[in-house]
Amino acid sequence: MIINHPILGPRDAQEFVYLGDASLIQRPDGMTASIEAFHDYTYLRDNSAGPHRELWYHEQGDRSWLVVTRNTLTHEILKVELARDVARAEGRSR
Amino acid sequence: MSQTHRIDAKLSAGQVDRSRTLRFHFDGVAYAGHPGDTLASALLANGVRLMGRSFKYHRPRGPISAGSEEPNALVELRSGARQEPNTRATVAELFDGLTAQSQNRWPSLRFDALSINDRLNSFFTAGFYYKTFMWPASFWEKVYEPIIRRAAGLGTLNRQEDPDSYDKGFLHCDVLIIGAGPAGLAAALTAGRSGARVILADEDFRMGGRLNAETFVLGEASGADWAKAAVAELASLPNVRLMARTTVVGTFDHGIYGAVERVSDHLLEPLPGKPRQTFWRIYSKRAILAGGATERPIAFENNDRPGIMLAGALRAYANRWGVAVGRRVAIFTNNDDGLRSAVDLAAKGVDVVAIIDSRADATLLPGIRHLRGAVVTDTAGRLGLSQVTVRHADGRSETIGVEALGVSGGWNPVVNLTSHHRAKPVWREDIAAFVPAGGESGLAPTYVAGAAGGDLSTHGALVTGNEMARRALEDLGFAARPSDLPRAEDAPVVLQPLWHVKGAKRAWIDQQNDVTVKDIKLAHQENFTAVEHLKRYTTLGMATDQGKTSNVLGLAVMAELTGKTIPQTGTTIYRPPYTPVALGALGGRARGRDFKPFRLTPSHKWAAEQGATFVEVGYWMRTQWVPRASETEWRQSVDREVLATRRSVGICDVTTLGKIDIQGTDAGVFLDRVYANTFSTLAVGKCRYGLMLREDGMVFDDGTTARMAPNEYVMTTTTANAVAVFRHLEFCRQCLWPDLDVQLISTTEAWAQFSVAGPNARNLLQKVVDQDISDAAFPYMAAGSITVGGLRARLFRISFSGELAYEIAVPTRYGDAMIRKLMEAGAEFDAVVYGTEALGVMRVEKGHVAGNELNGTSTALNMGLGKMVSRKKDSIGMVLSQREGMSRDDGLRLVGVKPVDPADALKAGSHLLKTGAAATVQNDDGWLTSLVWSPHLGHYIALAYLKNGANRLGETMRAVNLLAGTDVAVEIVSPHFIDPEGERLRG
Structure with a gap:
């Protein structure tokens, strides 16, 4: 598999480490959220047959975390973004 | 024995060099062949048709093909440490000094004791294993499986270390062309002339594909000569890489292909410094599949005798290798291509005694006895074909004496590589075969050319090869020059499907796995009619050849039985690898010491000079202990290192611990969130023990972190988690809190x-x-x-x-x-170096947790560190560590354990039970996690997780290890065996 890194261009998937669903970006606030909310955040995932947003880490590279949108049926990669940009766009800051 | 079956060179010189002779042995008998031969062609030239025994029934078998689709002629190639089982004789290139053994027979190939299985065939039908070995269940492992394993199977491993090396390599190209037959060569010429970077890979040692096996003329040249000229032109182009002896075995995502190059398999031994094989990963922008087609047999009674072959293979042996498999041959066909075999063989002086043509309306071939509307109903010949029984159109039977029979049921395009991306092949009625779905499959557009795409004539191959190359070049922005294709044969496919001869019972479909028409019928009878069920119930197509010659035949028979069409019946698809790949090639150089990287600590050289014993810790080699000359037991060295350290001073290389520099105005805030305890309040110039949790509340890692400056911290992690912690911190920094001003860098090295x-x-x-x-x-x-x-x-x-x-x-x-x-500097203090063992002893004596306690299922509370998890701030894992099941007061707690009688030895892994309680799971109260001999205390000590442990100090329990058979009375104590008040470290 080849991941088109937004900064470094096409890179082999072997350089990356896979984490999982990009919903992990949406971590609840530990000071206000319930155990149930954290349970859902930690354990519940959609198992989509089709486009899937997921986190990849360029460990053998520039250490960027990426959000890769991949079709799980064909492995076609539809979009690759810096996770930091995605996190900011989703309202995360400090 | 001489080459009795080599055709007179004037009639068919073939593409072997008859001026040179190569000597080889098969089953201990000496034979001769020529450069250009395969092991199969050379054996056939010597009149040897019998090359193996079948998998289940131990039936005598010879080759049915002249290529990689071969199910039967599997041999053990070479001897000693280089012995290689299950090698197809049809693709093993002959070399001087080659030795090969037949396999799956005992005591000899001609007389095989287990051919008794053939007589017992009514027991060994499909589903035999499922039905027969059901009862009693306990017999499976000890009785049935060993017997089956001995009786079944193919070649054997010699269990010696492979003396050869294997490599891995990476290649990049614009256009990868798979297969160097007429389609592949036409594509390569068009692509190569345009200036694109081209790789042309072919599994054969001689490029040209079927052009080498046919008598076609392209323009003014013979097919083989045209191919030779094309290869010569391609070799002259600097942008084209020709890879013969290279099988593309798998299609992977995004234009990546896996290929095995047999660098040295055609040599007695690899040349110095050369690998035996190289596994290539080829990155292509476009690929053109031109893998050709495979002929399929027709099933009839006893159709598996040595000498019965695919008709195209029979003529390939005559045309390419100058070998007549038999002096008297017959052809059994349902299509016009079978007639071509008869014509070619007759032209080479072979006596073609009959063409048995299942088509009543076939165009009559002059000059040869052409029996239309006839079928072969049976054959005879114990170790090789001697006669065939023919049923004529009028129902009359006749036996005909022959040494070889060529069978043609039509040609199947090779759809394997397009299937690897799950593209289901589609049925084409006009050629009665499956072709790749559409012209494209997978992600990077893949183009299919020639016979692989259903264009079975040479003309069709040249045209589509050129056209697909043109499309690929257009995609990539190269200008394709117009090319002049030579005139070539353009015969249409004229075929009337015939899959099996009615009434046949033991008619082989899959010769490698011994699947017959009868097995298919049984599967149908028992309702295993779906193709995926048919495959698994009968093992059709599940052998090492992946059913290249049998799959379509098997499902066509099933279609007949169910009354469905073939497209309705569907087809199974293929997986990588296209042909079997040696594990050595997949492993490459990663074997033995090089299996994974290893890293040396800065003191390694010094330690090695002292004669240290090293131990693998992750990728690192760490000093385990440093024995002195007088010490014969490892414990003597470790005890001395511990005592000397506690008495005076010891030194240990701890470079392997992970070190992460953390800087920025928000560094303290960041650490507060990734550690369970607080770091923002740490004074500059101080360090603190930190506990890191996973989000699920389990302990992830621990270590000390120091504040070097107001905005600069240095974190240490465990050796094992150095990489994982750094990855986690980057995740937190980039994904969770992207605007914190914090920078990280690993400084472990x-x-x-x-x-x-x-x-x-x-x-x-x-x-x-x-x-x-x-x-x-x-x-x-x-x-x-x-x-x-x-x-x-x-x-x-x-x-x-x-x-x-x-x-x-x-x-x-x-x-x-x-x-x-x-x-x-330490000499005056008798300083010692201590290794990881002494380190372990001292940390257990002190009651510090390490890997055995940080096992991924332990909480801070389990470790007795529950108070470290601050609830005044948000941190990873803080919320879920409060879950009910993880915060019970009577849950597991870290305790110390010592034997009541100091003379008793403790066993690692022992479980703790109440005195008098039976050793059952229900009574299990905990277990020993770490166990050492304390030289300081003079007895064994252990750390343990014990239910409600904090409230059980002083209790006497049993430490039971059922595996070791030990049962020791122990006392539960504080985990701090030495200096519980910490006076020493503050001294």
């Missing part, structure tokens, strides 16, 4: 770090460092930048051993000098 521990630690270090490190100037848990003889260094006053201890770090390149300097 930048600093050589040594622990100096023991009552004389300060006295030793004061001789080495430039600053005052008295207790007042550098108290317990102090951290700071110092210098060693002017060299920048870092000092931390932290202790894992429980002694007065420091860790001193210098730039890595000074690590070797540092250990030597420390040992020199």
Whole structure:
């Protein structure tokens, strides 16, 4: 598999480490959220047959975390973004 | 024996070099062949048709093909450590000195005791295993399986280390062309002439594909000569890489293909410095599949005797290798291509006694006895074909004596590589075969050309090869020059499907797995009619050849039985690899010591000089202990290292611990969120033990982190988690809190770090460092930048051993000098180096947790560190660590364990039970996690997780190890065996 890194261009998937669903970006606030909310955040995932947003880490590279949108049926990669940009766009800051 | 079956060179010279002779042995008998031969062609030239025994029934078998689709002619190639089982004789290139053995027979190929299975065939039908070995269940492992394993199977392994090396390589190209037949060569010429970077790969040692096996003329040249000229032109182009002996075995995502190049398989031994095989990963922008087509047989009674072959293979042996498989041959066909075999063979002086043509309306071939509307109903010949029984159109039977029979049921395009991306092949009625779905499959557009795409004529191959190359070039922005294709044969496919001869019972479909028409019928009868069920119930197509010659035949028979069409019945698809791949090729150089990288600590050279014993810790080689000449047992060395450290001073290389520099105005806030305890309040010049949780509340890692400056911290992690912690911190920084001002860098490799521990630690270090490190100037848990003889260094006053201890770090390149300097300065204190074993003993004596306790299922509370999880701030894992099941007061707690009788030995892994309780799972109260002999205390001690452990100190329990058969009375104590008040480390 080849991941088109937004900064470094096409890179082999072997350089990356896979984490999982990009919903992990949406971590609840530990000071206000319930155990149930954290349970859902930690354990519940959609198992989509089709486009899937997921986190990849360029460990053998520039250490960027990426959000890769991949079709799980064909492995076609539809979009690759810096996770930091995605996190900011989703309202995360400090 | 001489080459009795080699055709007169004037009639068919073939593409073998008859001026040179190669000697080889098969089953101990000496034979001769020529360069250009395969093992199969050379054996056939010597009149040897019998080459193996079948998998289940041990039926005598010979080759049915002349290529990689071969199911039968599997041999053990070479001998000794280089012996290689299950090698297809049809693709094994002949070399001088080759030795091969037949396999799956005993005591000999001609007389095989297990051919009794053939007589017992009514028992060994499909589903035999499922039905027969059901009862009693306990018999499976001990009785049935060993018997089956001995009786079944193919070649054997010699269990010796492979003396050859294998490589992995990476290639990039614009256009990858798979297969160098007429389609592949036409594509390569068009693509190569345009200037695109082209790779042309072919599994054969001679490029040209079927052109080498046919008598076609292209333009003015013979097919073989045209192919030779095309290859010569391609070889002259610097942008084209020709890869013969290279099988593309798999299609992977995004234009990546896996290929095995047999670099040295055609040699007795690899040339010095050369691998036997190279596994290539080819990155292509476009690929053109031109893998050709495979002929399929027709099933009829006893159709598996040596001498019965695919008709196209029979003529390939005559045309390419100048070999007549038999002097008298017949052809059994349902299509016009079968007639071509008869014509070619007759032209080479072979006596073609009959063409048995199932089509009543076939165009009559002049000059040869052409029996239309006839079928072969049976054959005879114990170790090789001697006669066939023919049923004529009028129902009359006749036996005909022949040495070889060529069978043609039509040609199947090779759809394997397009299937790897799950593209389901589609049925084409006009050629009665499956073709790849559409012209494209997978992600990068893949183009299929020639017979692989259903264009079965040479003309069709040249046209589509050129056209697909043109499309690929257009995609990539190259200008394709117009090419002039030579005139070539353009015969249409004229075929009337015939899959099996009615009434046949033991008519083989899959010869490698011994699947017959009868098995298919049984599967149908028992309702295993779906193709995926048919495959698994009968094992059709599940052998090493992946059913290249049998799959379509098997499902066509099933279609007949169910009354469905073939497209309705569907087809299974293929997986990588296209042909079997040696594990050696997949492993490449990653074997033995090179299986994974290994890393040496800065003091490794010094330690090796001292005769240290090393142990693998992750990728690192760490000193385990350093034996002295008088010490014969490892425990003597470890005990001495522990006692010497606690008595005076010991030094340990702790470079392997992960080190992460954390800087930025929000560094403290960041640490508060990734650690369960608080770091923003840590004073500059101090360090603190930190506990890191996973989001699920389990302990992830631990270590000390120092504040070097207001906005600069240095974190240490365990050796095992150095990479995982860094990855996690980057996740937190980039994905969770992207606007915190914090920067990270791993400095594990930048600093050589040594622990100096023991009552004389300060006295030793004061001789080495430039600053005052008295207790007042550098108290317990102090951290700071110092210098060693002017060299920048870092000092931390932290202790894992429980002694007065420091860790001193210098730039890595000074690590070797540092250990030597420390040992020199320590001489007056009898300083020792201690290894990981002594380190372990001291940390258990002190009650510190390590990997055995940080096992991924333990909470801070389990470890007795529950109070460290601050609830005043948000941190990873804080919320879920409060879950009910994880915060029970009577849950597991870390305790110490010692034997009631100090003379008793404890066993690792023992479980703790109440005295008098039976050793059952229900009564299990906990287990020993870490166990050492304490030289300080003079008996075994252990750490343990014990239910409600904090409230059970002083209780006497049993430590039971059922595997070791031990049952020891133990006392539950505090985990701090030495200096529980911590007076030593504050000294």
